[in-house]
Amino acid sequence: MFTGLIEEIGALKRSYKQGEAMMLTIEGAKVLSDAAIGDSIAVNGVCLTVTEVSGSAFTVDVMPQTYRHTNLKDLRPGERVNLERAMQAGGRFGGHIVQGHVDGTGAIISRTTDANAVVFTISPHDTSLMRYVIPQGSVTLDGISLTVVAADKNNFKVSIIPHTLRETALQHKQAGSVINIECDVLGKYVDHLLHFKGENHGNHEASGQDGKSSKAAGGLTAAFLAENGFF
Numbered sequence: 439m440f441t442g443l444i445e446e447i448g449a450l451k452r453s454y455k456q457g458e459a460m461m462l463t464i465e466g467a468k469v470l471s472d473a474a475i476g477d478s479i480a481v482n483g484v485c486l487t488v489t490e491v492s493g494s495a496f497t498v499d500v501m502p503q504t505y506r507h508t509n510l511k512d513l514r515p516g517e518r519v520n521l522e523r524a525m526q527a528g529g530r531f532g533g534h535i536v537q538g539h540v541d542g543t544g545a546i547i548s549r550t551t552d553a554n555a556v557v558f559t560i561s562p563h564d565t566s567l568m569r570y571v572i573p574q575g576s577v578t579l580d581g582i583s584l585t586v587v588a589a590d591k592n593n594f595k596v597s598i599i600p601h602t603l604r605e606t607a608l609q610h611k612q613a614g615s616v617i618n619i620e621c622d623v624l625g626k627y628v629d630h631l632l633h634f635k636g637e638n639h640g641n642h643e644a645s646g647q648d649g650k651s652s653k654a655a656g657g658l659t660a661a662f663l664a665e666n667g668f669f
Contacts, residue, residue, distance in 0.1 A: 440480050441525050442533035442576075442583020444606045445469055448481070448521040450513045451495050460500035460510065462486075467494055469521045478524040478538070482607070483581030483618045484508050485524075485538025508540045509580075509616045518607040520581040533583030534576040540618045541567055541626075547593060548613055555597045557587070558611075562619055565592050569629065570621035578620035582606055 448466035462481070469479055473496060477488045486498035505511050513519065525531070544562040551557070560579065562568060571577055571594045575586050582602065588595040603609050611617065 439525055440485070440522050440533075440536040440538050440581070441529075441531055442483075442536040442578050442581065443522065444520045444582055445522050447605070447607050448519050450515055450517050450519060452515055453513060455511075458502035458505040458511075460505055461497060462500060462510070462513070463495050463497045464519060464521070465495045466521050469523050470494060470496060473523070480520070480522045480524075480536070480538045480581045482509060482519050483536070483538060483578050483620055484510060484540055504540075507542060508618050509543050512616060518610055520607050522581055534578075535623050536578050536581070536583060536620060537623055538581075539620060541570075541621050542619055543616050544619050546611055546613050546615045546617060549611070552597065554600055556603055557595055557597050558608075559593055559595050560617065560619070561593045567619060567621055568592065568594070570625040572625075575625070576622045578618075580606070580608065580611075580618050582608060 446466060446468045448464045448469070451463040451465050453463070454461040464481060466479075470491060473479070473488055473491055475488055475491065478485050479488060479496065479498070480486070481498065484500075484504060486500065486504075488496050489499055490497040500510055542562055542564045544560045544567075547559040547561050549556060549558055558579075568589065568591055571586055571589050573586055573589055577584055577586050577594070577596065579596065584596040584598070584602075586594050587597045598608065
């Protein structure tokens with residue numbers, strides 16, 4: 439798990455593609471201070487496993503699923519990337535819960551200034567992701583934990599302070615750039631539970647240990663919540 443607070447800007451040293459499989463070698467200093475083979479490092483918000491460490495660089499494998507759903511396939515040698523090690527249990531939790539599991543990509547529609555801030559407007563390539571994006575909610579862009587300042591059915595906006603822009607590869611992004619999007623995991627779980635359709639013997643309610651019905655199918659309902667003491 440990650441926090442979305444970028445530790446350093448790394449650079450792609452080299453990449454090797456074979457179909458939709460990739461091997462990336464990335465230069466980084468801070469994230470390698472205690473790195474070992476098998477550790478997780480988020481690269482542009484994508485949780486990847488370190489398979490080799492050599493000097494100031496580490497190597498990771500990218501499987502087809504990740505290749506298809508992230509912007510890693512577009513990286514070129516020398517391109518800057520955001521890096522974050524998996525969070526430590528005893529560390530500060532300054533961002534929000536970030537899994538490193540990218541939901542999809544989006545395009546930067548505009549980049550404008552607002553006093554000391556820079557406002558980015560993002561359009562997800564899959565607009566169904568917008569159901570998880572709410573004003574003042576959290577979203578992860580290329581691994582950066584950010585707050586949504588506005589949203590409609592097709593686009594959303596984030597406002598970036600100078601420090602975040604300076605300390606992340608977002609400083610190099612312009613209108614037209616493709617960016618990784620990870621929506622808030624809490625919203626995704628709530629959405630899944632509300633719309634879940636089970637396959638428990640023809641969609642009937644199963645009885646729990648306390649004799650009350652457990653909603654195995656059909657999603658949560660007001661009647662189910664009332665029956666189980668939620669209101």
